[in-house]
Amino acid sequence: MKNRTTVERKSERELVVTRTFNGPARIVFEAWTKPELFKQWWVPKSMDMFLRSCEMDVRVGGRYRLVFGHDASNPAEFFGRYIEVTPHSRLVWTNEEGGDGGPVTTLTFEEKGGKTLLVLHELYPSKKALDAAGTGAADVMKETFEQLDELLVALGASVGR
Amino acid sequence: MVQYLRARLDASFAALSDATRRGVLEQLGRSDASITDLAEKFHMTLTGMKKHGGVLEQSGLVTTEKLGRVRTCKLGPRRLEEETSWLERYRQLWDARFDGLDQVVEELKRKERVDGRKKRE
Numbered sequence: 191m192k193n194r195t196t197v198e199r200k201s202e203r204e205l206v207v208t209r210t211f212n213g214p215a216r217i218v219f220e221a222w223t224k225p226e227l228f229k230q231w232w233v234p235k236s237m238d239m240f241l242r243s244c245e246m247d248v249r250v251g252g253r254y255r256l257v258f259g260h261d262a263s264n265p266a267e268f269f270g271r272y273i274e275v276t277p278h279s280r281l282v283w284t285n286e287e288g289g290d291g292g293p294v295t296t297l298t299f300e301e302k303g304g305k306t307l308l309v310l311h312e313l314y315p316s317k318k319a320l321d322a323a324g325t326g327a328a329d330v331m332k333e334t335f336e337q338l339d340e341l342l343v344a345l346g347a348s349v350g351r
Numbered sequence: 352m353v354q355y356l357r358a359r360l361d362a363s364f365a366a367l368s369d370a371t372r373r374g375v376l377e378q379l380g381r382s383d384a385s386i387t388d389l390a391e392k393f394h395m396t397l398t399g400m401k402k403h404g405g406v407l408e409q410s411g412l413v414t415t416e417k418l419g420r421v422r423t424c425k426l427g428p429r430r431l432e433e434e435t436s437w438l439e440r441y442r443q444l445w446d447a448r449f450d451g452l453d454q455v456v457e458e459l460k461r462k463e464r465v466d467g468r469k470k471r472e
Contacts, residue, residue, distance in 0.1 A: 192450065192453065193449075193453075195442055195445050195446040195449055196442070197438055197439075197441055197442040197445065199438065205441075207441075207442075207445050209445070209446075209449045211449075211452065211453065211456050212453070212456065212457075213456040213457070213459070213460050217456055217459045217460060217463070218452070218456060220459065221452055221455045221456060221459065227455055227459075230451065230454075230455050231448060231449075231451030231452040231454070231455050232448060232451075233448075233451075234444070234447030234448050234450070234451060235447075235451065236362065236409060236447055237447070310445075324437045324438070324441075
């Protein structure tokens, strides 16, 4: 049985993701903070994405940088710095690739009976910034899924019925 | 997030790039069918049809269900309204990621057990 992932919008500015892992906190923490391990899971297998490089200087004030993309001339980068680092229990970092609108992410690892409850909390600077992160994604989806729907209709497949 | 969605779309369009798979979708639009039915209808081997079924299933356009020895295919539940629920999409992204993290955790646990045994020896 796999454990369930939940996502909840806790407030106008907060998103919370939770998931339990069948292992001790030190192991789950290691998988989040060692680049060679992080690279093994951050990009789901079903996604056609390539994590070109991953640098993590996991200490207070240290920076991280993830670079995606097959093509070096068109990279997508995610970066920020660590604000708090408590081994095996808590990590806090900034997300600076989007300028001022990026959230602060707090990750906590709570061990109980050999299992670890992971809570990922994202605090956006404003309601507007969180809405923009969501609806920006929704707009891309709407537009492209409308194209896909049209294509399916053209193919004569009655999708969703 | 946006990149994840683009990847999902790539999977959908890749699934639709093949004439047989488009034919399978049309067929499933009329009625559910087993892999065996579909293989016969499209004059293909079972193995070949299983592969197409797998691609369609990964894209979310088709779901399959195994009852006894028969695997039945039907059109997937995706509809525009579901796709536009970005919070649900976001959950699916983390869920897929965490499946990978589960595997890394299992591997690290296994290594610890092996190392523990070596130390005692």
